[in-house]
Amino acid sequence: MKTASDTLVIKGLHVSVEGQEILKGVDLEIGRGEVHALMGPNGSGKSTLGYAIMGHPSYEVTSGSIELVEPNGTRHDLLAMEPDQRARAGVFLAFQRPMSIPGVRLADFLRHAVTNVRNPDRKEGEELMPMREFRSELKAKMSELSMDPDFARRYVNDGFSGGEMKRAEILQLAMLRPKFAVLDETDSGLDADAVRLASESIARIGGAEMGILIITHHEQLLEHNIPLRTHVMLGGRIVESGGPELAAELHKKGYERIRAAYPEAAAAEKAMEDARGEVSAT
């Protein structure tokens, strides 16, 4: 029973991209303060779930719902919101491949983002967060994350290494303090030390206030973020959920047991893979 806090509730979610169905009925419930891990082979639909939650225009939700439910029962339909409204409602996606925005400094970008997320009704052109206040908060956060303050002067993700991009995503997470965050392979492109640092940082940022869905292939990122639940996605469905031991098992042994146990999902996965193969072959 989750009664004390907001909940992100996903029910029967079907999502298509360019007419091809990727998610085939996903159910997931995450409370604030909870960490969930989402694992599964490449192409199983994990990133699609992240994009669908954030509202990417190419990801069409054909049925199902994504809602934010307040403790008093008030429901907010995310699917009726533009991506920026979702962000202002407290939803965050750390991108697997963040976009670069040349010419726009990370600090200026973040100042817009932080202002909007903290004043959800702000219209473009209205006052931004006072510079002095913003700068001191940014500097403090960067020092907590052991980041060089000069990093914020650089243009958003422009010429960043893979690791720098991931650290910039974590910085944005820290500044925006969302209610719910999807971290899509925030560990990829990082070396072992950087993954450990990221794991610690996420744990510190998350605390009891944030519900986090960690998409990962490894268990290192989970070291400091012990998942309440680990979900396995295969062929566009969550086929099995368990505790942290499931993440450890999948990391060590791969998905053979899962594929054998869920032949229907494994067949769907194969079909999706073949369809992608055809698309890229043409």
Add this chain to the structure above:
Amino acid sequence: MTTATPAAAPVGFDRNLLESLIAEQGLPDWVAEKRRAAFDAVESIGLPDRRSENWMRTDLRMFKPKAWGLRPRPAHGDAVEGLLASAITSGEAAAECFPEQSCQAPSETTLAGRLVSCDGHIIREELDPALAGRGVLFGAAERILAEHGEAIRPHWFSVIESSSDWFAALHAAFHRASAILYVPAGVRIAEPLSVVAAISAGGVDTSHVLVVLGEGAEATVLTETTGGGDASTSHGGFHCGGTEIVVGRGGFLRMVNLQNWNTGVWHFARQKAVVHENARLQWTLGALGSRLSQVAQDVALAGRHADAQVNGVMFTEGRQHLVYNTLQHHEAPACHSDLLYKGALQDRSRLVWRGMIKVDKAAQKTDGYQRNDNLMLSNESRADSIPGLEIEADDVRCTHGATSGRVDSEQVFYAQARGLSADEAARLVVTGFFQQVFDRITIPQVREALARAVCSRIRRIT
């Protein structure tokens, strides 16, 4: 600026008007002779036709030369305010995240001098008396030519060619309400000087700008054009102007020209700078307005180690059509020139840049660069980038580049995922696109005023 419509019909550009201008101004004879010679050229050459490479992308069919002439002094000209001039005098500090790094120059909040004209009539003329005391000449050309003709004579209409085409000739014959800045050797002016040329709806401006910096002199000049009728009329206004710049040995000039007419104005301008030994020129063109623009911007690197940086910021919308022909002419050895034009196009507008780096045989060790990047904000807009090199020396480094792109919807989604609205995200992407050229404008208020002006024009990206 939209002042009252004129009462009297304009006087056409004919010999009577020419003689009355000559009579009224009481200038030295050599000035009058230059006008008469230019008028002969007006009479003998027709409007440019599209067989010439520089004009083949300029449609003059709707331009009616007989529709224009000089206008009486406007009743409300004193209300003219320039965007750049007011950005300086408003005294607003640069609101940037890292101000300690953002500018190489102190941000001045006063003007060393200003000249304002409207419809070809000078309406305001000021110069810091301390500068006048040091021999600086600034203000209305008619006055300065009358008082200091011999100092100006070597430069006046000697940098640009008056007979290169019909518009250049018309300008040389009928220039009026012109500006001169003359800075004697060794004098450095910290604060900017402002020249604002305005017109009322349907008005005409033929003003000329001459800037001469003596050896080791330094100055910052902001010129801007404003006013006229909007695109709903085919006779919103007519500008036929010319700019001449001479930067003496070791001098440093920062020059900004903002073309900010309303969208009904025909804009024809011939601009040229000569940069002498060890001198530096930082020249920024901003273009936001006009119905049709045809601009020639030439830089001659005339002395060893001369350095010119040319920046362009263009934003077009509606059916605006802007054409720029640029020339970086390396006449002397070991000079450096670097041109960066950036344009963003909205609606059905069109932007043409045709750039040439010309290197004379004597100009060994030339380092020349030109680049034009355009950002298309609609499917119907069109940009042409035509770089060119003409190199006669054998030991040079000359390169060019051009790109054309669109706002990427994935960038917009990324910013939306951080709470920025789609419009806000698109504006941020466009601002970022211009940042590289804004970074090269070392006057913070000018940079910000241009950024704000560009930003306010961006509508939803299609």
